[in-house]
Amino acid sequence: MQTFDSDLLADLCARAAASPRARAHHNIHAGNDDPVQRFLVAVQHSSYFRPHRHHTRSELAITLRGGFDVLAFDDSGTVTGRWSTSADSGAFAYETPAGTWHTLFAREDASVFLEVKQGPYDPATAVDFAPWAPAEGDPAVAQYQLWLRAARPGDRY
Numbered sequence: 001m002q003t004f005d006s007d008l009l010a011d012l013c014a015r016a017a018a019s020p021r022a023r024a025h026h027n028i029h030a031g032n033d034d035p036v037q038r039f040l041v042a043v044q045h046s047s048y049f050r051p052h053r054h055h056t057r058s059e060l061a062i063t064l065r066g067g068f069d070v071l072a073f074d075d076s077g078t079v080t081g082r083w084s085t086s087a088d089s090g091a092f093a094y095e096t097p098a099g100t101w102h103t104l105f106a107r108e109d110a111s112v113f114l115e116v117k118q119g120p121y122d123p124a125t126a127v128d129f130a131p132w133a134p135a136e137g138d139p140a141v142a143q144y145q146l147w148l149r150a151a152r153p154g155d156r157y
Contacts, residue, residue: 002028004040009065012042013110021136022047032121040064041113043106048141051077051103051130054096059117061085061104062093066111070094071151073101077132078156085113101130105148132157 008026015024022044029038043066051073061068067086074080084107085091096102134140147157 004028009040009042009112012040012112013065016042016044016047017109029119032119034119034121037115037117037119037121039115041115043068043111043113044109045106045111046145047106048136048145049103049105050136051101051133052127053099053101053130054117054127055125056098057118058095058098059115060093060095062114062116063087064112064114066109067107068104068111068113069107069149070096070102070104071148072096073103073130075101076156077101077130079151079153081153082151087112103133103148105145 012024012026016022024042026040026042027038028040029036051071061070063085065087067084067088070083070085071079072081083091083094085094129135134144144157147155151157
C-alpha cells in the first residue's frame with residue numbers, strides 16, 4: 001500500500017524549484033515495464049514543456065495543486081484549443097487523445113498534477129516533439145513561452 005501526503009507534495013515542489021528544468025517527478029509505478037504509468041509532476045511557473053504528441057497513447061492529468069493551462073495544436077502549430085485546470089475550482093483534469101499536439105504550463109509556482117498513461121514506457125517511441133516549437137535550452141524558448149501564455153485558438157507563432 002502506498003499513501004501520498006502533503007509532505008510528499010511539498011518535497012516535490014522544493015525539488016522542482018531547485019531543478020534547472022523547474023519541474024520534478026515522483027514515479028508511483030514500479031518501473032518502465034509497468035502497464036500503467038503513474039507519476040506526480042511538480043512544476044514551477046517558468047518550466048517549459050515543448051509541444052509534443054504521443055502517437056499511440058492518451059494521457060490523463062489531474063491537477064492536485066495550483067493550476068495549468070493546456071493548449072492543443074494542429075500539425076502546423078496553430079492553436080486549436082485552450083483549457084484551464086485548477087485544484088481549487090472549475091475543471092480539475094484533462095485527457096489528451098493519442099496523436100494530439102499539446103503543451104501545458106503552470107499558472108503559478110508549486111503546481112502539481114498526477115499523470116496516468118498506458119505503459120510500458122519506451123523512450124524511443126514515447127514522444128514526438130513538435131518541429132515548429134523551440135527545443136528545451138534554445139534561446140527562443142523564453143519568447144515562445146510568452147506567446148504560449150497569451151495564445152488563443154487560431155493563433156500561430
